[in-house]
Amino acid sequence: MNSFRTPRSHTDRLRNRIADGDIDRVADEALRVMDSSRGAWGAGWERALDQLRALSAEHRRQLLHALADRFHQAGDDTEARCRHLALCTLVAEGLDGAERLTDDPLAAERRKALDDLARRQSFWYAARFEVLGRAELAAGRPLPAPVVAVVRRAALDAHRSDELVALTRQLTDPVLNVGEAWAEQALSDATTPDWQALLAHALTATASKPTAKWDKQARALLDTLGTDRVRDTVLSWLALVGRPRTLPLERRAWEPDINNAYDPYNATALRGLAWLLSLLPPHAGTARALGALVETSLKKVAGTGPRNPKVANAAVIALARVDSEAALAELARLATRVTYKNTAKLLDTALEARATALGLSREEIEELAVPAYGLTDIGHAEHRLGEATALLEVRGSRTVLSWRNAAGKPVKAVPVAVKRDHPDELKDLKTAVKDIDKMLSAQSERLDRQFLARRTWPYATWRERYLDHPLVGTLARRLLWTIDGRTAGYADGALRTLADEPLSEGTQVELWHPAGREPAEIVAWRDWLERHGITQPFKQAHREIYLLTDAERATGTYSNRFAAHILRQHQFHSLAAIRGWHNKLRLRVDDSVPPATRELPQWGLRAEYWIEGDGEEYGVDTTESGSYLRLRTDQVRFYPIDAPQNSAHCSGGAYAMWLGPGQAPVAPVPLADIPPLVLSEVLRDVDLFVGVASVGNDPTWQDGGPDGRFREYWTSYGFGELNASAETRRTLLARLIPRLAIADRCTLEGRFLHVRGDRHTYKIHLGSGNILMTPNDQYLCIVPKSTPATPGTGYLPYEGDRLLAVILSKAMMLAADTKITDPSILSQL
Amino acid sequence: MGIVTFVDETTAGERRTAWGLEIAEERLTVRELIRRRVFQEVAEYNARTPEVFQGLVRPEDAERVLNGYQVRTPRRIDPEAQTVLAEKAFAGNGFLVLVGDRQVTDPDEEIELTLGTEVTFLKLVPLVGG
Numbered sequence: 001m002n003s004f005r006t007p008r009s010h011t012d013r014l015r016n017r018i019a020d021g022d023i024d025r026v027a028d029e030a031l032r033v034m035d036s037s038r039g040a041w042g043a044g045w046e047r048a049l050d051q052l053r054a055l056s057a058e059h060r061r062q063l064l065h066a067l068a069d070r071f072h073q074a075g076d077d078t079e080a081r082c083r084h085l086a087l088c089t090l091v092a093e094g095l096d097g098a099e100r101l102t103d104d105p106l107a108a109e110r111r112k113a114l115d116d117l118a119r120r121q122s123f124w125y126a127a128r129f130e131v132l133g134r135a136e137l138a139a140g141r142p143l144p145a146p147v148v149a150v151v152r153r154a155a156l157d158a159h160r161s162d163e164l165v166a167l168t169r170q171l172t173d174p175v176l177n178v179g180e181a182w183a184e185q186a187l188s189d190a191t192t193p194d195w196q197a198l199l200a201h202a203l204t205a206t207a208s209k210p211t212a213k214w215d216k217q218a219r220a221l222l223d224t225l226g227t228d229r230v231r232d233t234v235l236s237w238l239a240l241v242g243r244p245r246t247l248p249l250e251r252r253a254w255e256p257d258i259n260n261a262y263d264p265y266n267a268t269a270l271r272g273l274a275w276l277l278s279l280l281p282p283h284a285g286t287a288r289a290l291g292a293l294v295e296t297s298l299k300k301v302a303g304t305g306p307r308n309p310k311v312a313n314a315a316v317i318a319l320a321r322v323d324s325e326a327a328l329a330e331l332a333r334l335a336t337r338v339t340y341k342n343t344a345k346l347l348d349t350a351l352e353a354r355a356t357a358l359g360l361s362r363e364e365i366e367e368l369a370v371p372a373y374g375l376t377d378i379g380h381a382e383h384r385l386g387e388a389t390a391l392l393e394v395r396g397s398r399t400v401l402s403w404r405n406a407a408g409k410p411v412k413a414v415p416v417a418v419k420r421d422h423p424d425e426l427k428d429l430k431t432a433v434k435d436i437d438k439m440l441s442a443q444s445e446r447l448d449r450q451f452l453a454r455r456t457w458p459y460a461t462w463r464e465r466y467l468d469h470p471l472v473g474t475l476a477r478r479l480l481w482t483i484d485g486r487t488a489g490y491a492d493g494a495l496r497t498l499a500d501e502p503l504s505e506g507t508q509v510e511l512w513h514p515a516g517r518e519p520a521e522i523v524a525w526r527d528w529l530e531r532h533g534i535t536q537p538f539k540q541a542h543r544e545i546y547l548l549t550d551a552e553r554a555t556g557t558y559s560n561r562f563a564a565h566i567l568r569q570h571q572f573h574s575l576a577a578i579r580g581w582h583n584k585l586r587l588r589v590d591d592s593v594p595p596a597t598r599e600l601p602q603w604g605l606r607a608e609y610w611i612e613g614d615g616e617e618y619g620v621d622t623t624e625s626g627s628y629l630r631l632r633t634d635q636v637r638f639y640p641i642d643a644p645q646n647s648a649h650c651s652g653g654a655y656a657m658w659l660g661p662g663q664a665p666v667a668p669v670p671l672a673d674i675p676p677l678v679l680s681e682v683l684r685d686v687d688l689f690v691g692v693a694s695v696g697n698d699p700t701w702q703d704g705g706p707d708g709r710f711r712e713y714w715t716s717y718g719f720g721e722l723n724a725s726a727e728t729r730r731t732l733l734a735r736l737i738p739r740l741a742i743a744d745r746c747t748l749e750g751r752f753l754h755v756r757g758d759r760h761t762y763k764i765h766l767g768s769g770n771i772l773m774t775p776n777d778q779y780l781c782i783v784p785k786s787t788p789a790t791p792g793t794g795y796l797p798y799e800g801d802r803l804l805a806v807i808l809s810k811a812m813m814l815a816a817d818t819k820i821t822d823p824s825i826l827s828q829l
Numbered sequence: 830m831g832i833v834t835f836v837d838e839t840t841a842g843e844r845r846t847a848w849g850l851e852i853a854e855e856r857l858t859v860r861e862l863i864r865r866r867v868f869q870e871v872a873e874y875n876a877r878t879p880e881v882f883q884g885l886v887r888p889e890d891a892e893r894v895l896n897g898y899q900v901r902t903p904r905r906i907d908p909e910a911q912t913v914l915a916e917k918a919f920a921g922n923g924f925l926v927l928v929g930d931r932q933v934t935d936p937d938e939e940i941e942l943t944l945g946t947e948v949t950f951l952k953l954v955p956l957v958g959g
Binding site: 401402403411412413414736738739740741781782783784785805806808809810812813822823824825826827828 | 872873875876877922925927930931932933934951952953954955956957958
């Protein structure tokens with residue numbers, strides 16, 4: 001290893017060697033220079049190179065061979081070999097061309113090294129590897145497509161290296177980078193010059209928005225190729241975006257998961273293709289494909305985050321430019337799904353712009369954007385295809401397609417005649433099923449978020465957009481509403497009160513929420529729903545309510561109800577985003593970040609959940625990229641929405657308000673002044689974060705995790721007081737257990753379900769599902785099987801409470817504890 | 830001819846949309862009841878072959894996904910094989926069957942199916958020691 005030297009001292013030593021005239025020692029010194037500079041031929045290192053190039057042609061030739069003789073020193077690291085070859089090439093460049101061809105001692109090695117380099121994502125521009133490509137071209141050999149790809153990728157971050165950029169300009173074939181499924185398909189489809197030109201034009205989409213000039217050229221190309229043909233072809237390409245790479249790349253230790261990312265060069269073409277689609281006549285398939293492109297491009301990849309926001313944003317911009325119902329619907333759907341801030345903002349802007357153009361509010365445009373997808377009445381449609389009839393029906397949260405034959409009898413399968421005579425209609429129907437399913441879940445999420453939106457609707461508008469809307473109606477008719485202060489649900493073909501009296505008139509409608517209602521009323525509505533056999537799309541009547549506690553009245557401006565928990569940071573982070581909170585991942589770096597916040601503009605408030613990274617040790621308490629694996633939680637607070645931002649150091653410490661010049665600190669709002677509905681919904685979010693992301697949920701953490709640090713926390717979490725969702729669970733068990741065969745062995749006591757087995761009596765905690773055995777409260781570890789080899793039982797359709805199933809399963813097992821055969825359980829009994 | 834309502838009780842106090850099945854007999858063993866349900870589900874699946882099978886038990890060679898079982902290669906599911914799986918799952922507490930307000934545990938027990946009998950299937954989770 002070289003001692004550390006400056007470029008200047010290297011230059012001096014090289015000058016001395018050259019003066020000695022010993023070419024072998026010059027070669028050795030030159031290689032030392034190369035190692036010292038890590039092959040970065042920039043800054044002061046160029047001077048060393050200049051000296052070598054200043055040698056006579058004869059000496060340079062000798063030096064070239066001396067270097068070639070030392071090629072074995074490079075070992076088998078691709079980068080080191082390429083460096084060595086680059087040095088040779090730089091020394092040889094400018095030697096008389098004809099002679100160079102006969103005197104290219106490492107030509108075969110160079111080709112191999114380039115092929116190896118092509119399995120990399122990129123290389124550093126200062127390493128001057130472009131000279132290898134140049135040498136190949138000078139020798140009359142075109143570069144293989146994968147090599148072209150790596151050169152282009154490297155050139156993207158190399159605006160300071162004119163040579164590299166110049167080389168990429170010479171590389172026009174293939175027009176796209178190989179190695180991705182969609183690009184390979186595009187290259188094999190684009191056989192004519194016009195198609196090639198289309199792809200080349202797509203690659204010029206380097207701005208964030210298309211210019212008028214770009215559009216004009218694109219239109220000219222579309223006219224030549226025909227819009228329908230372009231649409232069909234491009235959509236077939238887009239369907240392949242996000243597939244695994246056809247040529248996997250070597251991932252280096254510090255690199256993100258490049259094999260699941262987009263090729264950055266091709267990403268520009270994707271952006272261009274998205275813009276291009278927005279110039280075509282509106283078409284439902286286009287909107288669908290662009291929506292899918294947004295979601296595919298925002299899929300998270302290890303070490304990168306969202307795969308390619310650039311492409312996602314281009315697809316949003318394209319959707320915003322299409323004036324069609326389908327595009328607007330897609331924007332509205334994406335607005336409920338996308339959590340990546342940058343793209344979410346663009347969606348917001350697009351919807352705002354649409355709303356302003358129509359003179360409506362943002363919420364209204366989202367309501368109006370929901371298409372009926374051909375449903376004629378609520379969640380139902382019939383299509384005649386020849387003799388047969390297809391029935392589309394929304395059942396719960398999914399859509400079912402069924403068939404009747406000519407005689408009107410239900411048939412199981414798609415009638416043969418339909419397959420034969422109406423293949424296109426059949427395909428459209430199947431797509432409609434998928435579209436409706438997607439939209440149903442998006443709308444269900446949107447409605448779930450309306451509790452804090454303070455919406456009131458004029459009765460007629462609400463009927464049209466909610467209750468009687470073919471698609472939204474399937475959800476709205478399973479929810480409870482407040483009409484002029486009277487609560488009503490929909491049953492037996494009409495809106496009805498608790499006493500089942502029909503309600504047919506009204507002026508103002510709101511979404512019903514249990515906060516602030518009498519417990520008796522809530523229970524009555526729950527029974528009403530059960531009596532009418534209504535499954536709610538999300539928890540409304542069974543929604544957990546969080547009321548102000550005496551402890552919170554005492555602390556005044558903050559709640560400690562969810563403090564001192566240990567959460568898995570990444571799980572918390574994505575949950576928070578889904579529930580509309582803003583959060584920044586905490587990294588083990590010297591930086592300050594704001595708490596997790598939820599803005600409540602309708603209430604002029606901002607909710608904050610104070611968190612900090614946990615642990616010290618890099619790689620144990622953090623991921624490879626330095627983000628904390630776990631967070632410690634603290635207070636929940638509320639501030640006026642325009643209060644200056646609080647922030648604290650990533651690794652912990654007090655939160656403090658960041659004041660600009662002339663700003664005075666703003667005090668938190670006392671919890672007693674927060675409207676009960678807001679308090680309840682915000683705390684429900686936080687309870688969800690803790691309930692899902694707490695390490696206390698992980699039965700394998702009985703040992704307390706790293707160094708046993710969390711043992712005490714784990715125990716208190718696993719056997720402590722019940723949170724609201726556990727209370728809900730308790731109510732349900734109380735209803736369920738008497739109906740079971742093991743009813744006489746079970747009792748509900750406090751926080752536990754007691755199960756009398758023959759060996760012991762067991763206590764199953766209703767909050768965590770953890771088990772203690774009598775008499776000494778010994779912990780019994782039983783966990784859900786991750787890959788059941790036995791016939792798997794069905795899934796739990798409601799998004800929630802797997803824990804209840806776990807508790808029931810444990811109770812069934814332990815009530816018959818003499819029949820247990822699993823040795824890993826028996827050993828604990 | 831009576832219609833028996835099947836309900837999949839879920840764990841959030843919600844109940845999945847109930848669906849009816851026509852049963853000609855007035856008395857039926859539990860085993861036969863499970864078989865009817867499985868046959869009905871499989872027939873519906875095979876008629877449409879969607880990507881996801883949302884039935885009582887997981888077919889062989891299917892992966893569990895969020896809302897059912899993803900059948901790896903779209904194919905017809907064999908109802909006989911599914912019935913065997915369902916019986917195994919029933920015997921091993923894979924799911925519980927409640928008829929009206931009572932859990933039945935013996936597959937050969939005969940049950941009365943009066944009009945509007947509600948049969949609830951409660952699905953459980955396989956466990957191992959940790």
